[in-house]
Amino acid sequence: MKIVNVTHGSFYAIGAYAAASMTAAWLAHGYPPMLSYAVLVVAAIVVAAPFAILIERVILRPLYSRDEVVILLVTYALFLILEDVVKLIWGVNPYFIAEPYALLGSFQVAGMAYPTYNLILVAVALFFGGGLAWLLHSTRAGKLLLAVIHDPEVSRAMGVNVGRYYLATFALGSLLAALAGAFTAPTVSVVPGLGVEVIVLSFAVVVIGGLGSLPGAAVGAVMVGLVRSLSVHYMPQVELFVIYFVMAVVLALRPRGLFSLAEPRKI
Amino acid sequence: MSFGNRLAVVALTALAAAAAAPSALAQNVKIGIVAFISGPAAAPFGVPAKNAADFVIDELNAGRGPAPYDKKGFGGATIETVVVDEAGSTTTQVTEFRNLVQRHNVDLVIGYISSGNCLAIAPVAEELKKFTNFFDCGTPRIFEDAAYKYVFRTSPTATMDSVGAALYVRDARPNIKSIAGLNQNYAWGQDSWGDFELAMKVLVPNLEVKTSQMPKLFAGQYNAEISALLGAKADVIHSSFWDGDLEALILQGGPRGLMKSSLTILTTGETAMHKLGAQIPDGTVLGARGPFGPFAPDNAYNKWFAAGFEKRFNAPANYASYQMAQAILGVKLAWEKAQAAMGGGTTAGGKRPTNEQVAAALENMTFEGPGGTVRMAIGKGHQAIMETAYGTTRLANGKLTLVNVKRYPAEKVNPPEGVKSADWIKNGFKQN
Numbered sequence: 001m002k003i004v005n006v007t008h009g010s011f012y013a014i015g016a017y018a019a020a021s022m023t024a025a026w027l028a029h030g031y032p033p034m035l036s037y038a039v040l041v042v043a044a045i046v047v048a049a050p051f052a053i054l055i056e057r058v059i060l061r062p063l064y065s066r067d068e069v070v071i072l073l074v075t076y077a078l079f080l081i082l083e084d085v086v087k088l089i090w091g092v093n094p095y096f097i098a099e100p101y102a103l104l105g106s107f108q109v110a111g112m113a114y115p116t117y118n119l120i121l122v123a124v125a126l127f128f129g130g131g132l133a134w135l136l137h138s139t140r141a142g143k144l145l146l147a148v149i150h151d152p153e154v155s156r157a158m159g160v161n162v163g164r165y166y167l168a169t170f171a172l173g174s175l176l177a178a179l180a181g182a183f184t185a186p187t188v189s190v191v192p193g194l195g196v197e198v199i200v201l202s203f204a205v206v207v208i209g210g211l212g213s214l215p216g217a218a219v220g221a222v223m224v225g226l227v228r229s230l231s232v233h234y235m236p237q238v239e240l241f242v243i244y245f246v247m248a249v250v251l252a253l254r255p256r257g258l259f260s261l262a263e264p265r266k267i
Numbered sequence: 268m269s270f271g272n273r274l275a276v277v278a279l280t281a282l283a284a285a286a287a288a289p290s291a292l293a294q295n296v297k298i299g300i301v302a303f304i305s306g307p308a309a310a311p312f313g314v315p316a317k318n319a320a321d322f323v324i325d326e327l328n329a330g331r332g333p334a335p336y337d338k339k340g341f342g343g344a345t346i347e348t349v350v351v352d353e354a355g356s357t358t359t360q361v362t363e364f365r366n367l368v369q370r371h372n373v374d375l376v377i378g379y380i381s382s383g384n385c386l387a388i389a390p391v392a393e394e395l396k397k398f399t400n401f402f403d404c405g406t407p408r409i410f411e412d413a414a415y416k417y418v419f420r421t422s423p424t425a426t427m428d429s430v431g432a433a434l435y436v437r438d439a440r441p442n443i444k445s446i447a448g449l450n451q452n453y454a455w456g457q458d459s460w461g462d463f464e465l466a467m468k469v470l471v472p473n474l475e476v477k478t479s480q481m482p483k484l485f486a487g488q489y490n491a492e493i494s495a496l497l498g499a500k501a502d503v504i505h506s507s508f509w510d511g512d513l514e515a516l517i518l519q520g521g522p523r524g525l526m527k528s529s530l531t532i533l534t535t536g537e538t539a540m541h542k543l544g545a546q547i548p549d550g551t552v553l554g555a556r557g558p559f560g561p562f563a564p565d566n567a568y569n570k571w572f573a574a575g576f577e578k579r580f581n582a583p584a585n586y587a588s589y590q591m592a593q594a595i596l597g598v599k600l601a602w603e604k605a606q607a608a609m610g611g612g613t614t615a616g617g618k619r620p621t622n623e624q625v626a627a628a629l630e631n632m633t634f635e636g637p638g639g640t641v642r643m644a645i646g647k648g649h650q651a652i653m654e655t656a657y658g659t660t661r662l663a664n665g666k667l668t669l670v671n672v673k674r675y676p677a678e679k680v681n682p683p684e685g686v687k688s689a690d691w692i693k694n695g696f697k698q699n
Contacts, residue, residue, distance in 0.1 A: 093310045102522045112497045113523045188487045189514035232491040236480050
């Protein structure tokens, strides 16, 4: 959609808060803990979906004809507003739901305990990444979406309901961010400001990979994760700096990112 | 009575009431209370501290404090407060402090959690000649790098936390050979680790530092750091994490056996006790930045404060609450001591002491509070020292308890007068 959507950080936080509060209530009522994973997913989707639809329909839709920078600034403003909305709804006290994290136990890698939950998160990320790639490149809807992104006017002239594609794409992206928050919630203390950290890191990931590229985002995420982990293990004093150093090097060599797409020229 | 006459009577009554009001207000003592009311430090520190201020001030105004805090308000005068949110930049806090003094005309200020804010406010308080008592911030640099007439701190410094932590782990693991750290990458985390590392190296010659992790403040995810700590296999892990970072460390490290693989000491862990309870693994060492909360003595002040606070707010008082309570009580005693020295007694009709007189009264004073004895013994009588305590968690009947609680006298964990913390540690904790 050619939108650098800073609001994704807010959806991440909303997903985490919704999942933490609803799962805590689920467990407090004594319902089966194994079903708490389903509660995480449902809570994030149910709470984030109305926000996503409202924001796309009311705020972003009138702005699609404007410059991309204007939309970036609007999503940033929304991000700041939603940070306070989150505080209004859930307050400033932290939420914890450690049960889903601890429930699956851990396994040993090189003599070190590693939580099974984290391994499952890797599988979940692969599932969603693969699913998105399949949706985008192997289905009619995905191919039409690529056409809409390339040229909305021609797509509209060809009978494609462009507005519906924009809404569906924005909602899907927002729900994925909310799900990411929901899956992270059991591993952290859900506190105000949760979305800020993730959006900065995500920006580094997509810039390294190349804006708009799915394989780029995947490779960028793996690079950032590996570089940070290696730094933590072997040179912790440069941990904060190393991610942005990699980003600077990539941008110096490939200013549009590692997997930048060829820019089609309109005639 | 005609309508005109009635109007005149009403107007005269209103004027008389208005004229009387300033003299009634003049009886009040106006205190500026500064703490984080919003932001990440609000839930663990700011709000519990503000709640403590509300509780203590209401009790004092009603004359319900335990002796010698049983006189109404400050020397008979009712206490009123102006609350300021500490959130925002240091520049904002300096502006807010000036507003408190110059626009709200507060008689004195009690507040500040952030060490950065304390360092910035101290010279401004001195410039404006406004009595200011820091209740929580930890940096020892305030009174080590400068001398003040109007500035005080009735809570101990962070040096005490780190030295106490070092003594505890040395006592718990006499054969300790290595340490590792996980601290936030800003002044608090770096200073805490610096003092702890230095103290450990003095206590245990040839000590190996396996790794020192300094992730960004509020990073939230510490799996890589936990892997590094597990791989380092240090005998002891030190962390001064607080708030969400502390809770995330416990939630992520617990299931991975971090606290089982190394003796883990969490210097501010007491704030997580009330929230995480049984999720804190057995064998974790917790501190409360002094003899507060579960380490508080069984004295009349603690009984009054802890029970009253919990009843009113339906939550136990944490160490920030204790620090605020003793800050107010210390200033109350100093105010009344200054008032008594002026003659006229400590009643509502007593004279109001000046800021200079209150400061002179608090200098080198010793008083009792919910955390025990507070001695304004260093920083030329402006900095408190107290004993400190650490304990190890153990789950008993589903409830988290602290066992192997060790107390360290104030002189053992604080430098003597006139000696900088780092020099004192380097020289083997020698008292003059």
